[in-house]
Amino acid sequence: MAQKPTLPQGTRDFNPLQVHRRKFILNTIEEVFKKYGFMPLETPAMENLNTLTGKYGDEGDQLLFKVLNSGNYLKNLTEYNNKGLLEESRDKTLLPSSDGSLNNLNAKTALPYISEKGLRYDLTVPFARYVVMNRNEITYPFKRYQMQPVWRADRPQQGRYREFWQCDADVIGSNSLLSEAEFLKIYDEVFTRLEIPVVIKINNRKLLSALAALTGSPEKFMDITIAIDKLDKIGESGVAEELKKCELNESQISQIIKFLSLAQSVAPLKELQQLFVGSTEGLQGCNELKKVFDLLMGLQLQNPVKIDVTLARGLSYYTGAIVEVQCTQGDFMASIGGGGRYDNLTGIFGLPDVSGVGISFGLDRIYLVMENLQKFPDYIKANHTKILFCYFDEPTQAFAFAATAKIREAGIAAEIYPDIVKKIGKQLEYANKLNIPFVGIVGSNEMESGKVVIKNLKEGTQEEMSIEKVIEKLKDNN
Amino acid sequence: MAQKPTLPQGTRDFNPLQVHRRKFILNTIEEVFKKYGFMPLETPAMENLNTLTGKYGDEGDQLLFKVLNSGNYLKNLTEYNNKGLLEESRDKTLLPSSDGSLNNLNAKTALPYISEKGLRYDLTVPFARYVVMNRNEITYPFKRYQMQPVWRADRPQQGRYREFWQCDADVIGSNSLLSEAEFLKIYDEVFTRLEIPVVIKINNRKLLSALAALTGSPEKFMDITIAIDKLDKIGESGVAEELKKCELNESQISQIIKFLSLAQSVAPLKELQQLFVGSTEGLQGCNELKKVFDLLMGLQLQNPVKIDVTLARGLSYYTGAIVEVQCTQGDFMASIGGGGRYDNLTGIFGLPDVSGVGISFGLDRIYLVMENLQKFPDYIKANHTKILFCYFDEPTQAFAFAATAKIREAGIAAEIYPDIVKKIGKQLEYANKLNIPFVGIVGSNEMESGKVVIKNLKEGTQEEMSIEKVIEKLKDNN
Numbered sequence A, B: 001m002a003q004k005p006t007l008p009q010g011t012r013d014f015n016p017l018q019v020h021r022r023k024f025i026l027n028t029i030e031e032v033f034k035k036y037g038f039m040p041l042e043t044p045a046m047e048n049l050n051t052l053t054g055k056y057g058d059e060g061d062q063l064l065f066k067v068l069n070s071g072n073y074l075k076n077l078t079e080y081n082n083k084g085l086l087e088e089s090r091d092k093t094l095l096p097s098s099d100g101s102l103n104n105l106n107a108k109t110a111l112p113y114i115s116e117k118g119l120r121y122d123l124t125v126p127f128a129r130y131v132v133m134n135r136n137e138i139t140y141p142f143k144r145y146q147m148q149p150v151w152r153a154d155r156p157q158q159g160r161y162r163e164f165w166q167c168d169a170d171v172i173g174s175n176s177l178l179s180e181a182e183f184l185k186i187y188d189e190v191f192t193r194l195e196i197p198v199v200i201k202i203n204n205r206k207l208l209s210a211l212a213a214l215t216g217s218p219e220k221f222m223d224i225t226i227a228i229d230k231l232d233k234i235g236e237s238g239v240a241e242e243l244k245k246c247e248l249n250e251s252q253i254s255q256i257i258k259f260l261s262l263a264q265s266v267a268p269l270k271e272l273q274q275l276f277v278g279s280t281e282g283l284q285g286c287n288e289l290k291k292v293f294d295l296l297m298g299l300q301l302q303n304p305v306k307i308d309v310t311l312a313r314g315l316s317y318y319t320g321a322i323v324e325v326q327c328t329q330g331d332f333m334a335s336i337g338g339g340g341r342y343d344n345l346t347g348i349f350g351l352p353d354v355s356g357v358g359i360s361f362g363l364d365r366i367y368l369v370m371e372n373l374q375k376f377p378d379y380i381k382a383n384h385t386k387i388l389f390c391y392f393d394e395p396t397q398a399f400a401f402a403a404t405a406k407i408r409e410a411g412i413a414a415e416i417y418p419d420i421v422k423k424i425g426k427q428l429e430y431a432n433k434l435n436i437p438f439v440g441i442v443g444s445n446e447m448e449s450g451k452v453v454i455k456n457l458k459e460g461t462q463e464e465m466s467i468e469k470v471i472e473k474l475k476d477n478n
Helices: A016-035 A057-063 A075-082 A104-114 A124-133 A178-193 A205-214 A218-229 A231-245 A250-264 A268-275 A280-297 A363-372 A394-409 A424-433 A444-449 A467-476 B016-035 B057-063 B075-082 B104-114 B124-133 B178-193 B205-214 B218-229 B231-245 B250-264 B268-275 B280-297 B363-372 B394-409 B424-433 B444-449 B467-476
Strands: A046-048 A066-068 A115-119 A142-151 A163-172 A198-204 A305-307 A321-327 A335-342 A356-362 A387-390 A414-416 A438-441 A451-456 A461-466 B046-048 B066-068 B115-119 B142-151 B163-172 B198-204 B305-307 B321-327 B335-342 B356-362 B387-390 B414-416 B438-441 B451-456 B461-466
Touching: A016 A142, A016 A163, A016 A178, A016 A363, A046 A124, A104 A115, A124 A142, A124 A163, A163 A178, A163 A363, A178 A198, A178 A280, A178 A321, A178 A335, A178 A356, A178 B394, A198 A205, A198 A280, A205 A218, A205 A250, A205 A280, A218 A231, A218 A250, A231 A250, A250 A268, A268 A280, A268 A305, A280 A305, A280 A321, A280 B394, A335 A363, A356 A363, A387 A394, A387 A424, A394 A414, A394 A444, A394 A467, A394 B178, A394 B280, A424 A438, A444 A451, A451 A467, A461 A467, B016 B142, B016 B163, B016 B178, B016 B363, B046 B124, B104 B115, B124 B142, B124 B163, B163 B178, B163 B363, B178 B198, B178 B280, B178 B321, B178 B335, B178 B356, B198 B205, B198 B280, B205 B218, B205 B250, B205 B280, B218 B231, B218 B250, B231 B250, B250 B268, B268 B280, B268 B305, B280 B305, B280 B321, B335 B363, B356 B363, B387 B394, B387 B424, B394 B414, B394 B444, B394 B467, B424 B438, B444 B451, B451 B467, B461 B467
Parallel strands: A198 A305, A387 A414, A387 A438, B198 B305, B387 B414, B387 B438
Antiparallel strands: A046 A115, A066 A115, A066 B066, A142 A163, A163 A356, A198 A321, A321 A335, A335 A356, A438 A451, A451 A461, B046 B115, B066 B115, B142 B163, B163 B356, B198 B321, B321 B335, B335 B356, B438 B451, B451 B461
16 A cells, blocks of 8 residues: 655645635735725746845745756756866865765755755745836836745744745835825724734834934844843843843843833823934834824724834834734734835845835734634535535436526525435435535426425425525525 | 846746736636535645655656755755765765766756655645545545646746646546536536637547457557547548557558547437447447436536547546537637546555546636637726825825725725825826726815815716715716
């Protein structure tokens, strides 16, 4: 017997119920994106490695899935060798180094010769690549959404997969803070529709930057932000400890801790304005936050929007607003969405000054939350068939087949048991297992009268009627 | 300036209009699948190479995209080397062979040590793998559909890509010919909805097999079928030529050519029955075709279903019905769908006796046909926004923002120009470029009266009205 097949680590099959539930989430997000004027974009699963590498930091480069060149993937390495170069740099390429082992350096050196493509790591870099390649055909501001899988060779763990979906929306070619306000409203609307209660947190990188300047150590910006970002997990004393390690002094640390206390403030904006009274950058951050809140004032949001001065999220990326969404019910604390403003999306590809702002929804995490909180509507099932037709022999099969076709013509999902089995038990078992609510039974008597017996499997009732009546009945039952 | 980015060979971006059009096709197919009781399945993009290799023939193995092991991908090769094996088989692995070149054999030998995963090549093998892994949870007959991209390292050419979508539906765990009839009806319904006139061709492998037996050279089955399959391209004389090359004699060849003439027959079934009067297998093939046609008699099909005795399609795979769909309008002759019955889907994974029948839709080819024949409905656009709100300063921006929100609350797609620009020209240009039919202009006068000026960009007319009236107007315009 052949080996039992398995799935690659960190990847999953989705069964019918799971597919329908995932589509419910995707469709909800997409409907809202479209209502706000966003347009869809799709990019290939594979990108050239020179598009991907160097965009996600060293760790990201490690986590890229690389695709071997097709055909004889050693061809380029052979050419390299034929030029005498392999001999020359023997230790650096594929050959054992002096200690007899093939080490990481070798793998890295050989890589460009055997692999030129990698799998999509996120949706942002492919979007930037698309914008640069199509810069002259695009109408700006360009509002695009993209919902596709991405792949990362991360160590798999609970809720973290090697293949997972991202749902991004971005506006590029505009500096307006109105877009930030719209995105907060989009978060509010999507999670309201999904019945997930959330808190939407917002921060501004300018505040974090101004804070570092305020302490007198602007060069410690990264250290300070990384420490602050851990507040949730390690508390104030933990943050203080971290800051001490980064060689900040007592007075600097107490300044930062005072800043953190604003996270609990009822009117953080006012206090922030006081704190940053002498800082142009700090006040600009405050003004940007204020503008967003002013715009939201005129709308009705179902979920709270809160300033969280500790919010950092991949800080090297964002230049203005930083946003994150957390579920407030149950004990699922991880972020289910996030985003922010960036000033230089396409600079990496030689097109400077393209400012943008965007958000992302994490499909897999949202799924997990909805499953835990039992938020999936009951009407989402593995199978949406309304009726199964059963029969006993060749003549009744032909009649039942035509009856099934008529039901389907009326737009109702219907099935007919494919095999001729004398006993009805097996056919009913199929309907029961798939939660099909009705069966239509065609015997020779029914066939003669042009009618079928309709059995309601849930209620255990049954009645005889014409196909036209069946259609009426099932339509009412939709 | 950075290098201008490119796309990997044979892959494509899809812009907003293309995505919406592709989704129109996918949704049409999916709706029909669901109406017929099929349930969705999704599998990962990556499969273990031992799941994929050996399933598509030697050529298929070559065309698989292989994914490099993550981290230090030379690790396993190092271990292999540390065991002294690399030294021993130096010529067979990564080192230059005696003539100084790294040849294909080396690439093949080294492959299992550096790559364990490959990209999905079709949807059938992953489906078989899923069935084997979940055999006890599945209710049979199992009717599943799957619509996902697949990847093949084929030489790219017109209409052939390295990333393309397949849309498959299969019924497994049943031998009933009723499924064949249902699939023909599904083809008819999908292409009717897409307004593509087609001919649905059907054949049965048993006829091809019986023909080989009839000639007295059953062992020449493959040769004969491959030659027959080329009739469309090389004509009868070409087929005769091919058969001669395969060492069939004059009398055998004339028997086969006579069989081919049935392709033009008005009543091929009757003639086939006469031809195969002494062949059990031949008559069984005829009976199977007859049963399918009998079942279809009770239904109304919009497109012709024809017996085509030359139809073979990946013949090593199918054991019964063979089906193919061709467009009959324009000069696009390639198949836009195909399928058939197979008797041993899961045998490759150690689960014997799972019979099934399935069909596939080629999304990319259907797209090409619809584009050429201009069959995409006009209402499919890049952008479905009904109205763009324009304004001139901060106060009117806030009013326009709230107005936009109200329109969206009514379920109508609406946008607001994000940036404050004094001149309306730029805002109107945005609406024109994106084919947004209406703009709502908010000046300070309008704001005071709580009204907006609605401009119909197509007709050039405009009128002032309340937001409530705008909603009514846009709803009527849907």
